[in-house]
Amino acid sequence: MEEWKVRVGDVVVKAASVEELREWVREKRILPENYVFHPVLERWMYVKEVEELKAELSNLASTPAPFQRRRANGTAPCEIIICPNPKCGYQGPPRRLRRGDPATGCLLLFPFVIPGIFYFMLRSGYRYVCPKCGLQVRSDN
Numbered sequence: 001m002e003e004w005k006v007r008v009g010d011v012v013v014k015a016a017s018v019e020e021l022r023e024w025v026r027e028k029r030i031l032p033e034n035y036v037f038h039p040v041l042e043r044w045m046y047v048k049e050v051e052e053l054k055a056e057l058s059n060l061a062s063t064p065a066p067f068q069r070r071r072a073n074g075t076a077p078c079e080i081i082i083c084p085n086p087k088c089g090y091q092g093p094p095r096r097l098r099r100g101d102p103a104t105g106c107l108l109l110f111p112f113v114i115p116g117i118f119y120f121m122l123r124s125g126y127r128y129v130c131p132k133c134g135l136q137v138r139s140d141n
């Protein structure tokens with residue numbers, strides 16, 4: 001039985017069909033560097049190596065993708081998560097939140113300029129949370 005799977009970090013997500021996989025490529029939920037399990041070849045390979053997805057990938061390359069612009073800013077691309085909360089089990093893209101609270105940073109910045117700067121430096125990444133139950137899945141750097 002044909003079954004496509006995608007591995008994003010430690011998470012493996014099953015795709016119902018190659019069409020679903022193509023949709024994920026178009027939506028940039030999976031990237032050329034992600035691993036895909038090819039059910040016919042029966043091995044893991046890069047998304048960019050999959051014959052069935054090459055048309056989608058070249059379409060992405062020929063259009064100025066918003067993902068590439070976002071990456072230039074140093075923010076992470078959209079990924080797929082599976083919520084580790086067993087009561088939730090959400091699968092899909094996470095909600096991305098800024099780690100630092102800008103108000104706290106400004107408060108520190110005003111009377112103590114140096115601590116404020118450190119706060120912004122340390123808290124400049126993003127947290128990824130489950131949009132369904134709010135559990136933190138992972139965070140950048």
Ligand SMILES: [Zn+2]
Nearest residue numbers: 083088130133
């Ligand atoms: Zn959840």
